[in-house]
Amino acid sequence: MRLSRRLRQERTETELSGSQFSTLGWISTEGPLTIGRLAELERVTAPSMNRTVNCLVDAGYATRTASPDDGRKVIVSATEAGETIVLETRRRRDAWLAKRFAALTPAERETLAEATTILRRLTDQ
């Protein structure tokens, strides 16, 4: 929690919020996903995800399309601007972390990588 507050301090005004960026990241790397699936991935309720997607659509970073096979579902895709901002933001955020990471030993970086894997397994249970 404290690390994410610290990272938030590094965010510029024009950037997307944590949830928005994380959600856009999913559809950027996994391809188009439904609201329900995104909610599941972000461990958030469907209404919460719906609002996040609204923000992304309003900002021009994502689009909603009806699912061809099931009219209840909505497919969320990243626009070109969305893909672009994911890459740019990642690059900019990495800059902050990269400075810190540069001060770590390779062994320490490896420890963080392993911890990430373990934590992901814990949350996915």
Add this chain to the structure above:
Amino acid sequence: MRLSRRLRQERTETELSGSQFSTLGWISTEGPLTIGRLAELERVTAPSMNRTVNCLVDAGYATRTASPDDGRKVIVSATEAGETIVLETRRRRDAWLAKRFAALTPAERETLAEATTILRRLTDQ
């Protein structure tokens, strides 16, 4: 972020929120602290911390006292009820994590412990 959302799902209704519990934890283990110091420890602004402390005081888990050496400062201390709930909540939360941790190897647990140390250093810079 996703892990903390997952952990939030394990919280019962009567329990304190994440920020409240974390703040109470500081004064429980570090002893009485000022609002400003708590804000710094939690990486939050003073007004935000002030509100968190209000909640704790209203709930009977903490008390405000004027600093004897500097009238501007306010010392926040844990009440007996506060100390008690920190211990109880920790025990209950640990139960959830403990089940998951039991499934880890000693080496994996060690990796998480090391990662914590490294991350703490990163946030404190």
Add this chain to the structure above:
DNA sequence: TGTAACAAATTAGCCTTGCTAAAGATTCCA
């Protein structure tokens, strides 16, 4: 085939907890 149950998204409204700006207190120092 018509209808009832179910499923997915959405809307509405609440709460917590960040924030900034500004207002009190109190202290420090020239």
Add this chain to the structure above:
DNA sequence: TGGAATCTTTAGCAAGGCTAATTTGTTACA
């Protein structure tokens, strides 16, 4: 002693969780 600095507090805003209820579409079965 008066003004700047420091610490807390108040007020008000925004993001982003949540639940409950509504809408729309699908599926199952009598």
